[in-house]
Structure formats: structure tokens, C-alpha cells
Amino acid sequence: MTAVLESRARSLPRQAILETRGxxxxxxxxxxxxxxxxxxxLSVAAGETVGxxxxxxxxxxxxxxxLIGLLPQxxxxxxxxxxxxxxxxxLPERELARVRGSEIGLILQDPFTxxxxxxxxxxxxxxxxxxxxxxxxxxxxxxxxxxxRLAEVxxxxxxxxxxxELSGGMRQRVxxxxxxxxxxxxxxxDEPSTALDATTQKEILALLKSLQEARxxxxxxxxxxxxxxxxxxxxxxxxxxGSLLETGGTAALEVEPLHPYTLxxxxxxxxxxxxxxxxxxxxxxxPSPDDVAEVCSFSPRCPWAQPICRAGRPPLEPxxxxxxxxxxxxxxxxxxxxxxxxTVVQPAPPRDxxxxxxxxxxxxxxxxxxxxxxxxxxxESVVALAGVSLEIGPHESxxxxxxxxxxxxxxxxxxxxxxxxxSGRISIDGIDAxxxxxxxxxxxxxxxxxxxxxxxxxxxxLNPVRSVGSTLREAIELYNPRSAxxxxxxxxxxxxxxxxxxxxxxxxxxxxxxxRQRVxxxRALAVKPRLIVxxxxxxxxxxxxxxxxxxxxxxxxxxxxVGYLFxxxxxxVVRQVVDRVYVLYRGEIVESGPVDEVIGAPRxxxxxxxxxxxxxxxxxxxxxxxxxxxx
Amino acid sequence: xSRQGLVLFVLRRLLALAILLTTVSxxxxxxxxxxxxxxxxxxxxxxxxxxxxxxxEIRERYNLNDSFAEQYALWAKGAVxxxxxxxxxxxxxxxxxxxxxxxxxIFLGVYxFALAMLAGVSLGILSAVxxxxxxxxxxxxxxxVGASAPVFVTGVFLLYAFAVLLDLFxxxxxxxxxxxxxxxxxxxxxALAVGGSALVVRLTRAGMLGALEQDYVTFAxxxxxxxxxxxxxxxxxNALIPVVTAGALVLSFMLTGAxxxxxxxxxxxxxxxxxxxxxxxDLPMVQGLAMVLATVVILINxxxxxxxxxxxxxxxxxxxxx
Numbered sequence: 019m020t021a022v023l024e025s026r027a028r029s030l031p032r033q034a035i036l037e038t039r040g041x042x043x044x045x046x047x048x049x050x051x052x053x054x055x056x057x058x059x060l061s062v063a064a065g066e067t068v069g070x071x072x073x074x075x076x077x078x079x080x081x082x083x084x085l086i087g088l089l090p091q092x093x094x095x096x097x098x099x100x101x102x103x104x105x106x107x108x109l110p111e112r113e114l115a116r117v118r119g120s121e122i123g124l125i126l127q128d129p130f131t132x133x134x135x136x137x138x139x140x141x142x143x144x145x146x147x148x149x150x151x152x153x154x155x156x157x158x159x160x161x162x163x164x165x166x167r168l169a170e171v172x173x174x175x176x177x178x179x180x181x182x183e184l185s186g187g188m189r190q191r192v193x194x195x196x197x198x199x200x201x202x203x204x205x206x207x208d209e210p211s212t213a214l215d216a217t218t219q220k221e222i223l224a225l226l227k228s229l230q231e232a233r234x235x236x237x238x239x240x241x242x243x244x245x246x247x248x249x250x251x252x253x254x255x256x257x258x259x260g261s262l263l264e265t266g267g268t269a270a271l272e273v274e275p276l277h278p279y280t281l282x283x284x285x286x287x288x289x290x291x292x293x294x295x296x297x298x299x300x301x302x303x304x305p306s307p308d309d310v311a312e313v314c315s316f317s318p319r320c321p322w323a324q325p326i327c328r329a330g331r332p333p334l335e336p337x338x339x340x341x342x343x344x345x346x347x348x349x350x351x352x353x354x355x356x357x358x359x360x361t362v363v364q365p366a367p368p369r370d371x372x373x374x375x376x377x378x379x380x381x382x383x384x385x386x387x388x389x390x391x392x393x394x395x396x397x398e399s400v401v402a403l404a405g406v407s408l409e410i411g412p413h414e415s416x417x418x419x420x421x422x423x424x425x426x427x428x429x430x431x432x433x434x435x436x437x438x439x440x441s442g443r444i445s446i447d448g449i450d451a452x453x454x455x456x457x458x459x460x461x462x463x464x465x466x467x468x469x470x471x472x473x474x475x476x477x478x479x480l481n482p483v484r485s486v487g488s489t490l491r492e493a494i495e496l497y498n499p500r501s502a503x504x505x506x507x508x509x510x511x512x513x514x515x516x517x518x519x520x521x522x523x524x525x526x527x528x529x530x531x532x533x534r535q536r537v538x539x540x541r542a543l544a545v546k547p548r549l550i551v552x553x554x555x556x557x558x559x560x561x562x563x564x565x566x567x568x569x570x571x572x573x574x575x576x577x578x579x580v581g582y583l584f585x586x587x588x589x590x591v592v593r594q595v596v597d598r599v600y601v602l603y604r605g606e607i608v609e610s611g612p613v614d615e616v617i618g619a620p621r622x623x624x625x626x627x628x629x630x631x632x633x634x635x636x637x638x639x640x641x642x643x644x645x646x647x648x649x
Numbered sequence: 650x651s652r653q654g655l656v657l658f659v660l661r662r663l664l665a666l667a668i669l670l671t672t673v674s675x676x677x678x679x680x681x682x683x684x685x686x687x688x689x690x691x692x693x694x695x696x697x698x699x700x701x702x703x704x705x706e707i708r709e710r711y712n713l714n715d716s717f718a719e720q721y722a723l724w725a726k727g728a729v730x731x732x733x734x735x736x737x738x739x740x741x742x743x744x745x746x747x748x749x750x751x752x753x754x755i756f757l758g759v760y761x762f763a764l765a766m767l768a769g770v771s772l773g774i775l776s777a778v779x780x781x782x783x784x785x786x787x788x789x790x791x792x793x794v795g796a797s798a799p800v801f802v803t804g805v806f807l808l809y810a811f812a813v814l815l816d817l818f819x820x821x822x823x824x825x826x827x828x829x830x831x832x833x834x835x836x837x838x839x840a841l842a843v844g845g846s847a848l849v850v851r852l853t854r855a856g857m858l859g860a861l862e863q864d865y866v867t868f869a870x871x872x873x874x875x876x877x878x879x880x881x882x883x884x885x886x887n888a889l890i891p892v893v894t895a896g897a898l899v900l901s902f903m904l905t906g907a908x909x910x911x912x913x914x915x916x917x918x919x920x921x922x923x924x925x926x927x928x929x930x931d932l933p934m935v936q937g938l939a940m941v942l943a944t945v946v947i948l949i950n951x952x953x954x955x956x957x958x959x960x961x962x963x964x965x966x967x968x969x970x971x
Contacts, residue, residue, distance in 0.1 A: 086871055091781075119873030131864040136886050136961060145882070146872050180962045193868065200873055 034061035035236050036085065036122065036204045040097035043080050043260075047092050053307040054080045054093065055260040059334070062204060062236040067227070069251035069268070070240045071283070073560040074531075075304040077260040078240045082208040085238070086124045087114045101204075119146060123202035127209035129189035133181040139192045140164040140177035146199035171195045171225060186422075187218035194225065204236040211246065215421035216587055220631040223250055224640040242561060244283055245633035248272050250640060256280050259315040260307030262334055266341040274356060276343040279316040281355050285362050286565040288590040290632040293614070295366035296572070297594060298358075299565035303530045314344065322351045378549060378581065379410040379433065379469075384442030386428050402428040404605040405442065412548060415575060415582040417592035417613060419628070420602035426585045429602070430551045433583065434471045435462075447548070467497055470542035474554035476534035480526040486512075486537050487522030493544035511540040514577075516570060532563035536570065543574070551583045556591060568594050589617055589632055601625050655958065658966045659951070666947050670940060674728065677939040678721050681932050691930050692737065711737060711932075724936065733937035738929045743937035747919065751941075753823055754918035757834050757910070758903035761841035765899050769846035770892060773853025774885065780858060788850060795847030800906050804840035804913035811836055821915045837914045841906045845899035852895040856888025863887070889960050897953040901946050 041058040044051055055077035062068045072078040084095040087106055099106040101121060106114065118124075126132050133142060143164040147155070155163075161177070168174045171191040181189050190210065197205060207226060211219035227250045230237040241247050247254050247268070254271050256264045256279065264277035275281040285298035302319040310318065317327040326346055337343045345351075384406045389399035402425040410416045420426040431437040432444060435454030444451045447468050449461050457465070473479040480489060490508045509519040515536040526534055535555060542550050552571070556564040572595060574580060586592050592599055592613065599616050601609040601624065609622040620626045633639065692707055708714050712723055727734055733743035776788040812820035824833030860866065861884050869879045908920030919938065926934040957964050 083867075088867055088870055115870075115873050115875070117873070118871055124868070124871035126864050126868055128864060132868045134865045134869065134883055134887070135963060137882070145874060145878065149873060149875070182963050196868075196872060 034063050036101050037061040038099045042096045043084055045093045062238050064236050065234045067237040067251045069247035069254040070257055071244055071247050072257035073242055073304050076257040078257050079208055082206050082240050085206055086118055086122050119200035121202055123197040123205045125193050125197045125207050125210050128213050129186045132193045139179055142196040143167050143199045167195045186214050190222050206238045208240045216631040217627055227640050249633045259305050263344045276337050276341055276348055277345045278320045278322055286562045288594045290590040292365035293593050297565040297569055298362045299569055300562035375411055377409040378412045380445045381408045382443045383407055384439045387440045401605055406607055408600050413579045413581050415596040417596035417599035418585045419592055421587055424602045425605040426602050430553045430585050467545045469549045470547040471551040472538050472542050472555045475558050476531055476538050479538050482526050486524050493541045497545045515540045531559050535567055549581045553585045571595055662951050673943045686930055734933035736931055736934045738931045743933050750919050750922045754907050760838040761903050762900050764838055764842035765845035769849025770853050773850045777854045777857030792847040792850040795843045800909045801913045803843050807836045807840050823916055837910045841910050845902055849895045852891045856891045857884050860884040860887040893956055897949050900949050904942055
């Protein structure tokens with residue numbers, strides 16, 4: 019570790035190429051002024067990778083936009099952003115346009131929306147080459163250059179293809195090539211791998227890192243994922259509610275965070291190599307910057323907060339060589355934090371394997387084919403599930419792991435009757451649940467009381483016009499029409515998921531993402547089900563909130579004995595909540611078994627690749643990249 | 650989409666066109682048959698005392714004594730050979746009459762269409778780029794007024810303002826030669842264009858506002874592309890589908906609007922011919938006009954669908970969607 023530290027420290031160049039001083043971003047909509055970011059000092063040097071880590075609401079994306087002078091309408095930046103001695107905030111738009119692309123580049127999060135859907139991939143590159151004085155170059159030479167640029171990101175064959183013909187990872191490669199077409203000295207990457215599958219994420223990060231090194235480029239990586247930042251950054255800046263709480267070299271920061279928020283964020287991340295008894299979630303949600311303008315912005319959620327933390331905003335000050343922290347009490351609490359860091363990551367004792375009993379759910383050789391299955395158009399049909407079999411015991415928690423397109427959501431939808439399998443059999447609690455439409459009303463009701471579902475996106479799974487109370491009351495009444503004590507049951511449900519009873523009168527729009535997901539869980543619990551199908555229930559949430567929800571699911575399981583079918587692409591997450599796991603790849607189960615065995619000693623090549631793609635900070639993680647396209 | 654697929658698609662659509670035309674012709678034929686009054690009443694209108702023999706002669710000449718089915722069959726037999734019969738009013742072959750009058754209407758329609766699209770698209774882009782400014786609000790206001798003003802009101806207003814008060818344009822006549830005709834048809838074309846351009850403004854503006862918010866626009870600007878290229882190749886091209894749809898509507902509207910405008914400006918085009926023929930219950934002429942107009946509208950729609958293919962590579966017309 020020290021060797022890594024030293025080599026990274028040595029390679030640290032002195033001169034910052036892009037630097038902000040006291041950067042503030044404000045929005046002004048309808049006369050109301052809101053702070054997005056305040057007093058931000060960032061810098062990146064040539065050949066350096068700087069990570070800006072923050073949750074949603076931290077202002078990280080707007081910072082990225084401000085650095086390249088592309089804030090959305092209604093937002094404005096103050097302070098100083100200097101690039102190679104020039105003050106960007108003073109530059110007129112015409113000159114700023116010349117800086118963009120050729121001095122500072124930007125890539126965005128979503129490869130599916132970043133490219134112009136109507137232009138071929140090669141055109142995205144030639145149009146950058148055509149700017150300014152390069153007009154004399156022939157069309158053929160420009161095309162050859164586009165092919166060369168695409169080859170640099172490993173996808174030369176995409177030159178004549180439209181973006182919609184490519185996968186997400188391939189599109190992100192094209193976007194990177196396009197962003198680098200003007201050979202910028204600094205590249206700002208805003209969550210470049212977040213929208214991608216785990217294995218693709220690793221490929222994209224490895225590509226960015228190698229391009230950065232080969233070109234000696236400065237790279238600003240903006241991410242919510244500390245693990246990703248640890249894996250590829252030289253320095254890390256932790257952004258929270260619009261201001262920096264801590265900065266430091268990656269290795270030192272990972273070993274010992276020097277701000278309670280960084281520690282909390284680090285502990286909220288479920289580790290990939292062990293199961294914890296309980297994740298150290300940070301209570302509450304990210305405040306808006308204006309609500310914490312005059313105090314330490316983390317103090318409302320900090321376990322070490324004292325009155326001194328609320329006496330004015332603490333400045334970012336040196337606390338150790340190369341380390342800055344905005345915690346006033348860091349000297350006092352440093353040893354306590356170190357201790358907490360050490361204890362929380364202790365692995366939990368292995369779970370007792372549940373006694374063998376008749377399975378609650380049996381799935382036998384289920385196939386699902388979408389599209390027209392008639393012989394004439396076989397090529398137009400898509401096989402989502404190709405003969406999947408699995409079992410879930412009563413009170414058991416089972417994981418289903420796979421990437422997008424693996425068929426995991428289709429299986430979930432078949433289980434709860436939202437899709438009907440093309441062939442095969444599903445049996446739940448002794449009832450043949452293969453085709454919900456063919457069931458008697460009584461059987462269907464019994465099934466719905468046995469199995470419930472929680473969806474991925476809490477922003478769209480709750481009816482926005484109904485209050486939380488009426489949503490829950492509806493679920494209760496549907497299965498318990500004679501019960502008269504609905505109000506008390508609603509309160510009890512809210513309490514079970516850790517929400518105050520007063521939330522019953524609120525509409526979903528007044529809740530945060532984590533609170534909405536709690537309501538969705540409460541709605542599933544309303545019928546006292548034996549199994550809850552959780553389809554990526556935490557992937558839309560911030561890390562600290564994700565830990566809260568995972569802890570809630572664990573405690574509900576212990577209190578109520580409810581089992582889960584936990585569907586996810588995230589191995590560390592699944593390790594925390596399930597006993598057994600099935601790995602789904604292209605519609606087939608390729609591996610199954612106790613979760614610790616499958617993740618600890620994967621056997622199938624795909625599982626190995628999946629386990630290998632979990633971000634690790636060791637320097638060989640990105641280097642040991644499997645060739646793209648291998649299973 | 651493959652070339653072969655495109656050919657198949659067009660063939661299927663042309664078949665649908667034939668079916669649609671049959672339906673339209675039958676519909677128009679029945680409606681005129683059911684409407685009160687008949688050709689001989691119109692022809693003899695000035696001579697109430699016409700004897701039964703004359704009356705019968707006329708009925709024979711126009712096959713009015715045959716049953717409805719026979720009359721329609723007779724008409725259809727001619728129609729497939731592009732013989733739509735003779736006008737009852739003038740005795741001229743229907744197709745010749747339509748051909749003679751269509752030059753003016755096509756000129757007017759294309760002129761009006763060009764004006765509507767030019768004004769609509771440029772104002773729409775301007776208002777999206779300058780959104781939430783007074784220019785934007787002014788353009789939106791114009792589009793509301795333009796969309797709600799009937800063509801004949803706009804027409805009379807333009808006539809009064811520019812022909813009578815300012816005397817910049819002629820109040821009637823269709824002009825000789827291209828330039829003169831251009832000058833004569835400016836006011837009618839503007840009257841026709843106002844309503845359509847209002848529609849185009851709204852759809853262009855909405856499409857542009859949507860496209861300008863997209864990630865690909867931000868990404869294009871982040872790569873230092875010129876404002877012009879971002880606006881045209883990125884935002885406008887992606888907003889083009891609804892604009893083309895609006896264009897097809899506007900072009901179809903030029904046909905129906907022509908009836909009103911030609912009457913308002915006393916121009917002897919297809920629209921005026923249609924109105925005269927309906928008033929006169931000139932069944933062959935109305936039937937012939939209906940066929941021509943329906944064909945044009947259907948072809949405009951087919952053309953639009955083909956145009957979509959060239960705008961957006963993601964669009965394909967697979968079997969069964971035609």
C-alpha cells in the first residue's frame with residue numbers, strides 16, 4: 019500500500035491546469051435564489067485523476083457543467099475558474115466555445131441520450147474535426163481519422179453505425195472518442211459508468227484510465243461511488259450539500275477518512291467480500307445547501323455533532339500532510355472514528371441455514387419468449403428466459419443476480435403474474451401459478467397475499483395523486499375488507515418501515531426517494547405476504563439511503579419472517595441480504611448456491627467476470643480486465 | 650430499412666389508397682344522391698314551365714332514371730379509365746375542367762405552403778431559442794391569434810389593409826406570367842398561410858424546446874461545435890418529425906383553405922370550382938374533384954411517412970403496420 023502511495027505521490031505533477039477558487043453556483047427561478055454549490059476550490063493537473071465524490075443533491079453534476087461553461091438556463095456561477103492562466107468565467111461565449119472540446123472535454127452519464135440519434139457514430143467525430151481551420155482536409159482523410167479515433171477506444175467498426183444499433187457500453191466508447199476528438203487537455207467525466215452493467219462499467223473505467231495515462235490528460239471523475247473513485251483516482255474531493263468536506267490522496271483517504279461524512283459514506287457501501295451484521299447507514303437525507311449555510315453541512319446527520327459544529331460554517335483546513343477536512347472536531351474524534359471504522363467492517367457470523375422444508379416457490383423450466391413466436395418471424399422474437407428453474411423456501415431470502423437483458427425482471431414479473439411464461443411451470447404455496455389468468459378468483463387472491471412486489475423506481479411506483487395513507491389503506495382494504503381499524507393499521511405499517519405516522523397525509527412528491535421506497539415496502543407488507551419480490555429496490559437510491567433500506571429489509575425479515583426474492587445486478591448488495599443466490603446470464607441460470615460460496619469462489623466464467631468487476635482499489639483491478647465480449 | 654422493404658411498403662400503401670378512394674367515391678356519391686334537388690331541377694331552374702318531355706330528355710342524358718347502384722356502377726366504370734364524365738353545368742369533360750383550374754390552385758397552395766413553413770419554422774426556432782423572453786411571448790401570442798382566425802376573416806382583413814388602404818397589392822385577378830401572378834397571389838397566399846404557420850410555430854417551438862434540453866445538445870456544445878450546427882444538426886433535426894407532420898397537415902389544409910380563399914379573392918381555382926359545382930349539384934364534377942382531392946391528401950400522407958424514414962434511421966415500417 020505504501021509503495022502505491024509513494025508512486026502515486028511521485029507522479030503527482032505540481033502545476034494545476036484547471037482550477038477553481040471560491041466557485042459558487044446559484045439558481046434563480048421565479049425570483050427565488052438557491053445555492054447549489056458554494057465556495058468550491060478544485061484543481062486538476064495534467065496527467066492527474068481527481069475524483070469528485072458526492073450523493074445526489076451534492077451539486078457535483080452542476081460543478082461539472084460549470085467547469086465547461088454549460089450551466090443550464092437559470093443557473094449562474096461566480097468566483098473563479100481558471101484554465102491555463104485564462105479566467106473562463108470572464109470569457110465571452112464565442113471564445114468559450116473554442117475552449118470546449120479542444121481544451122476541456124465533457125462526457126455525461128447516460129450513453130443512451132448523449133449521442134445524436136440521427137447521426138452516424140463516425141459523424142460525431144468528423145464534425146469535431148471539421149471545426150475551425152481543418153476545412154481543407156478531404157472527406158476521406160476525415161473518415162480515416164474517425165476510424166482511427168474509434169479504434170483508440172476499441173470500436174472502429176462502429177463508424178458507419180447509428181447509436182441506436184449499439185449497446186450502452188459501445189455508445190459510451192463512441193461518446194468518449196467524440197469527447198476526445200478535439201484532444202482536450204482535461205476531461206470531465208460525469209458518472210461515466212453509472213448507467214452501465216457491472217462488467218461494462220469496469221471496461222469503461224479501464225478505458226478512461228488508459229486514455230488518461232496515454233495522453234497525459236487531466237481527468238476529473240465525478241461519481242457517487244467511492245469504490246469507483248478509489249479504483250482510478252489519484253486524489254479525491256468529497257462534496258456534500260454543495261461544499262467540500264474533505265480532500266486527500268486516494269490511498270490515505272481510503273485507509274483513514276478524516277471527516278465523519280466520508281467515513282459514513284465508506285461504511286454505507288456494502289463490502290463485496292463479506293456480509294455485515296448491519297450496514298452503518300447515515301440517518302436522514304442530504305439537506306439543501308441553503309438550509310445548512312451557517313453550520314457544518316453534515317452536522318444534522320453526524321453522530322459526533324456538538325454545538326461547536328453549528329457555530330458557523332467550518333472551513334476546509336489542513337489536518338494532515340496532503341489532507342484537508344472541514345470537521346472542527348476531527349482531532350478530538352479521530353481515534354473514535356478509527357475505532358468505528360475497524361469495528362463496523364467486522365464480518366457477521368454466518369447465517370444459520372434454514373431447516374429444509376417444502377419450498378414455498380418452485381419454478382420449473384420456465385421459458386419466456388417475447389414477440390411473434392409463429393414460425394415465419396422467429397428471428398424477430400426474443401428469448402428472455404430459456405428454461406429457468408429455481409426454488410425459494412419459506413422464510414428464505416434468495417438473490418437473483420444478472421445484468422440488464424439477463425431476464426431477471428422477466429422472471430420476477432412471471433412470478434407475480436404480470437407476465438405469463440411461454441412454457442414451464444411455476445408453483446407457489448401449492449397453487450399452480452403459471453398462468454394467473456387461468457386461476458379462480460380465490461386462488462388468485464391467495465397468491466397475491468402470499469407474494470408481493472417492490473419495484474425499482476420509487477418515483478414511478480407510487481400513484482402521485484394519492485396520499486401515502488390512502489395508498490396503504492387501499493392495499494389493506496383489498497385483502498381485509500371487513501377490518502374496521504384501517505387507520506391504526508396504516509400507522510402500524512408506517513412504523514414498521516420506520517416512518518412517522520404523520521406521513522400518512524403526505525403525497526409521494528413530498529417524500530425523498532428512500533422514504534418513497536419505504537412506503538412501497540409498507541404497501542407490500544400490508545397483506546402480510548410470505549415472500550416479497552424486490553426488483554432492484556435500492557439501485558435508484560443514494561449509497562447512504564441504500565444502506566438504510568437494506569437494513570430495513572434485514573430487520574423486517576427477522577421480525578416478520580418474510581422471505582425475499584432479491585433481484586439485483588449488485589453483488590455486494592445481494593451479499594448483505596440473501597442466503598442463497600442464483601446467477602442469471604442470457605436467460606439461463608449459470609450458477610447457484612449459498613451466497614458466500616458463489617461470490618467467494620465463483621465457478622462459471624460469467625460469475626467470475628461479474629465478481630471481478632466489483633470495484634476494488636488495488637491497482638491491478640483495472641489492469642486485469644477481461645477482453646470485452648467474453649462471457 | 651432496406652430498399653426492398655421500402656418498395657413493399659409503398660406498394661401496400663398504394664393498395665390501401667385504391668381501397669380508400671373506392672370508399673370515398675361511394676360515400677360522396679351516396680351523399681349527393683341523397684341530398685335534396687336533382688340535376689334536372691337545377692338545369693331547368695329558370696324555366697319552371699318546362700314540359701315533361703324536356704325533363705325526361707335531361708334525365709335520360711344524365712342516366713337519372715337508372716337505379717342508384719346502376720348510376721354508381723356506370724360512374725365507377727368510367728372512373729377506372731380516368732373518365733369522370735362531363736360536367737352537367739358546362740358540358741366540359743370533368744378532368745379537363747379540373748386541369749384547367751388546377752394551375753392557379755397549385756400555385757396558390759405551394760406559395761401558401763412555402764410561406765407557412767418558412768414563417769412557422771423560423772419563428773418556432775426563434776421562440777424556442779429565445780424562450781421566456783418577450784420575443785417568445787409575442788410569437789406565441791401570434792400563433793394563438795393566427796390559429797383562431799378563420800381564413801376568410803384574415804383574407805378580408807388583408808384585402809382591406811393592403812389592397813384598399815395601402816394599395817400595395819391588387820384586390821382581385823390572378824395575373825399574367827410568373828412574376829405578375831406571384832404579385833397577385835401574395836395576399837391570398839398569406840391569408841392561407843397564417844393558420845398553418847401558427848400550427849407549425851407551436852410544434853416547432855415545442856420540438857425545439859424538448860430537443861434543446863437533451864443530453865446530446867449539451868454534449869454537442871461541450872465538444873465545441875458551433876452554435877449553428879448545434880441548432881440545426883442537433884436540435885432542429887431531432888425536432889423535425891413533428892414539424893414534418895405539421896407540414897403534411899398544412900399542405901392538406903391548403904386544399905380545403907383554397908375553397909375559402911378563392912371565393913374571398915374571387916380567384917377561379919379548384920376551390921371555387923368545387924363550391925360552384927356543389928351549389929349547382931354538378932354531380933360528376935363534385936365526384937371528380939373529390940377523387941382528385943382525396944388522392945392528393947392520401948399521397949401527401951404517404952410522402953410524409955416516407956420522409957420520416959429519411960429523417961430518423963430508427964423508424965422502420967415492418968409488415969402489418971401499413
